[in-house]
Amino acid sequence: MTGEILVPDRSGVNEHYWLALDARHLVFQECLSCDKPRLPPRTECPHCLSDAWEWRRASGAAKLISWVVYQTAFHPAFADRLPYTVAVVELIEGPRLISNIVEVDDPETLMIDQDLELVIQHERGTAITRFRPFVRGSSNTHNGVVN
Amino acid sequence: MHGSVVIAGIGHTAFGHHPDRSTYSLNIEAVRNALNDTGVDKSEVDGLFVKFPTSRFEFMYGQKLAELLGIQPRIGGVWDQGGAANISLISFAAMAIDAGQCEIAVVCFADNPKSGTRHVYQKAWGHDEVYGWFGVPPGYAMIARRHMGQYGTTADQLGAIAVACRKHGARNPNAQLRKEITLDDYRQSKMIVAPLRRDDCCLVSDGGAAVVLMSAKRAKQMQVSAPVPILGYGQGQTSWEVAQRPDLTATAAAISAKTAFAMAGIAPKDIDVAQIYDCFTITALMTIEDYGFCRKGEGGRFVEDGRIEIGGDLPMNTSGGLLSETGMPGLQLVIEGVRQMRGAAAVQVPNARSCIVSNQGGIMHTHSTLILGQ
Numbered sequence: 043m044t045g046e047i048l049v050p051d052r053s054g055v056n057e058h059y060w061l062a063l064d065a066r067h068l069v070f071q072e073c074l075s076c077d078k079p080r081l082p083p084r085t086e087c088p089h090c091l092s093d094a095w096e097w098r099r100a101s102g103a104a105k106l107i108s109w110v111v112y113q114t115a116f117h118p119a120f121a122d123r124l125p126y127t128v129a130v131v132e133l134i135e136g137p138r139l140i141s142n143i144v145e146v147d148d149p150e151t152l153m154i155d156q157d158l159e160l161v162i163q164h165e166r167g168t169a170i171t172r173f174r175p176f177v178r179g180s181s182n183t184h185n186g187v188v189n
Numbered sequence: 190m191h192g193s194v195v196i197a198g199i200g201h202t203a204f205g206h207h208p209d210r211s212t213y214s215l216n217i218e219a220v221r222n223a224l225n226d227t228g229v230d231k232s233e234v235d236g237l238f239v240k241f242p243t244s245r246f247e248f249m250y251g252q253k254l255a256e257l258l259g260i261q262p263r264i265g266g267v268w269d270q271g272g273a274a275n276i277s278l279i280s281f282a283a284m285a286i287d288a289g290q291c292e293i294a295v296v297c298f299a300d301n302p303k304s305g306t307r308h309v310y311q312k313a314w315g316h317d318e319v320y321g322w323f324g325v326p327p328g329y330a331m332i333a334r335r336h337m338g339q340y341g342t343t344a345d346q347l348g349a350i351a352v353a354c355r356k357h358g359a360r361n362p363n364a365q366l367r368k369e370i371t372l373d374d375y376r377q378s379k380m381i382v383a384p385l386r387r388d389d390c391c392l393v394s395d396g397g398a399a400v401v402l403m404s405a406k407r408a409k410q411m412q413v414s415a416p417v418p419i420l421g422y423g424q425g426q427t428s429w430e431v432a433q434r435p436d437l438t439a440t441a442a443a444i445s446a447k448t449a450f451a452m453a454g455i456a457p458k459d460i461d462v463a464q465i466y467d468c469f470t471i472t473a474l475m476t477i478e479d480y481g482f483c484r485k486g487e488g489g490r491f492v493e494d495g496r497i498e499i500g501g502d503l504p505m506n507t508s509g510g511l512l513s514e515t516g517m518p519g520l521q522l523v524i525e526g527v528r529q530m531r532g533a534a535a536v537q538v539p540n541a542r543s544c545i546v547s548n549q550g551g552i553m554h555t556h557s558t559l560i561l562g563q
Contacts, residue, residue: 047320048318107335107437108263110330110331110339112382113379113383114382117321119321123321126321127433128321142320153338155338165319170320177403
């Protein structure tokens, strides 16, 4: 790894999200007024504008909305990992997030809307969410989280 | 409102590489050329609508430019919608003229990302640095991949847009890149972020452009030589960033065009020539769909077989677009639309009587549409 160290913003409304991931749980917010789920963390619900929410634990089941394969580094910190895959992933509970797809030999064989499962990995000391294709029967998932 | 305001003059700098020129200097050259083209003195300009340089935000940029131009506008300032801003500013200027807030308005833009900083284009989106989610092309690649998966759109169909723009740009003496390509050249071009190749991505350019607006009545009184009436305009905004957008392949172009067509009182079938914002090939393909030139999902088939090339059903980006003329965000497309309506374009569509122009910004966050007539 070269270049500057990239760390997520763990302050304010983001803090619990990252603490939960450190404890191996992917969480999302659910509005206490309109029940809509959301990510990334926000202090107000963009649907009803309420500032009351609770954290919910995600199952880890998701589907692939779309993905790209970086053949060029847009930041020096990622120059030595080319090619790498970045995806938009939709949790079965609803929220969407940016993530990486791992454990795939040829990312061109992925398909939109295919099932994924959560893999929690560590990057520079921080637990982050990644996903891999879900293959029925061969998963070693425990409560949706692959360790 | 329909046709009450005209684009009375156009001007721009050379497109390409301007080391040692400030964006103010480029703006002033473009405005000087546009005022000369109009035949109006700067002392008569009382509206100044500016898109600030995308690559570098600066507080009160519009006021600084007004000072350097030596004018004191009644109304003006800068507007931020990314690449949609130029047509939006033209529509605000037209509304201001219709509402008696100013009489002669200049809309202008300049930037120098080729010679200066490109930092703004390389930053991460949201809080997603840890996943390597950086850059503008990947956002469009994410949308392109979904479109391919949903509708079967192919790389060659995206390539057809690059081929058309490069073909037209090669015949435009002002174009920054005057090199035609074949579909096979496109297939061989370097993959930047799959599924997008280098030839799917617009140029990086320094330059400036400006247009002068006034009422049709004023243009007649002043005997402006070639006024081009504005028939309609519209805007639309998606707001959601790519990861949060409920439908990656639906864009705000649809509502923007609907507003503009309603104002103009015409339909897509009435359009003779189009200048469609092509920061990436997928942007142009989806705009064609959302403008109603074909059904959603059929944009890929629509752009094949030379249909968008000169001589085709809908000649598009006749000066080369962002892929070949200049990567500047959008005002040059308006200028080419004006040339087509004047009958004075380098690659002229015979008997063209209506032109639609699109601008869009962010990663398809914002959209604006302009319909020009004769």
